[in-house]
Amino acid sequence: MRIISADDPSHLGRLLAVDRARDPRVRADARRIVRDVERRGDTALVAWRRRLDRDRSPVEVSAREVRAGCDRTPRAVRRAIREAIRRVERVAKRQRPPAFSVTVSAGVRIEQRAVALDRVACYVPGGRYPLPSTAIMTVVPARVAGVREILLCSPAPAPEILCAAAEAGATRIFRMGGAQAIAAFAYGTRTVPYVDKIVGPGNAWVTAAKDLVAFEGRCGIDLHAGPSEIVILSDKGSPAWIAADLVAQAEHDPDARAVLVTTRPVLATMVAGEVTARIATHLAARRAIERHGAIVVARSRTEAYAVVARLAPEHLVCDREHDVARCGAAGTVFVGQWSAQAAGDYATGSNHVLPTGGASRWRGGLGTADFMRVFTVQRLTRQGLRGIAPAALALATAEGLDAHAASIRLRVGAP
DSSP states (O other), X not given: OOEEETTOHHHHHHHSOOOGGGOHHHHHHHHHHHHHHHHHTHHHHHHHIIIIIOOOSOSBOOHHHHHHHHHHXXXXXXXXXXXXXXXXXXXXXXXXXXXXXXXXXXXXXXXXXXXXXXXXXXXXXXXXXXXXXXXXXXXXXHXXXXXXXXXXXXXXXXXXXHHHHHHHTOSEEEOOOHHHHHHHHHHOOSSSOOOSEEESOOOHHHHHHXXXXXXXXXXXXXXXOOSOEEEEEOSSSOHHHHHHHHHHHHTTOTTOEEEEEXXXXXXXXXXXXXXXXXXXXXXXXHHHHHHHOEEEEOSSHHHHHHHHHHHOOSEEEESOHHHHHHSOOOSEEEESTTOOHHHHTTTSSSOOOOOOTTGGGTOOXXXXXXXXXXXXXXXXXXXXXXXXXXXXXXXXXXXTOHHHHHHHHHHHTXX
């Protein structure tokens, strides 16, 4: 694992995630698939499933298949699914946006309401191994929010995914993935209803398709999910434990970023050795570590904080409580040696669908609020309108909006 200096901007720049979803060729492919499904509906959806997934089975998973999937899920895994659901649910309930009513001046009252979306789609990626944890992380907050219809899709969903989706509260499950699944949910087909919002991570083509349908205003999305990232900020951690955390995150994706930031060159050397030993037996992580892994040696703690702030990672692991306030942005933060990042992927109760590529500078991870519309209700009495009329009239006049001013004058009898 390469060791670089924090004062080398060229090396640091290469640690920033390269997002394949922004590749023009990927975006062109995704656009072609989305446009085809928009035009031809189920015909295009079936064709792309056969071409890309080699799947000729029905698009929707039947209730009988879901029950069979639950029966085939090992008992220990099913217990773990239920335990994880309980913890995610406990956090999700506290994330509901508050409803309130406030009198801002005499006769002027503003109420805030939070209402669940009607129908959402949860995307669970396919790949080498099933990801029941992603079904839990996307479906549970939607159910807690009160979403009426929670649709879930995954290409060739394994029994564990079917079990997690059913236990978490998904109302319908679809056997599809890729940009074609995103298009089906965004535009609707005879088989697949359109949704208000699509959430969940996916590959570059899925992410590009989500960006496209959101830009066109067809439906909302949660966030732009790029390659996974971990940054560990440590001067006193166990080299073996730090290396284990870096390798664990690197096995997600060949484009994953795994970075240690430290002020101790000795620790950097020890961790590099531990990582080299571990990737010898973790082939899935080797490519990511070799291409995108790094240990950054800073001259001071202040410089280390600046490096972390620039990276704004998906996952940040740090030694001390004091570090949390000094590190800038992160999708989620793990504090202390016992706060293993891998535990947060499964069973702490916090959501693992998180912003990547520096997006944690402006948003956090998926939560209950992502499945709700927050809006205000405004109530004014005659006295209230008269009280605020001078300010409203002055501003309307300043903006040259005479009709706005007239609508207020008619009510208050102002000259």
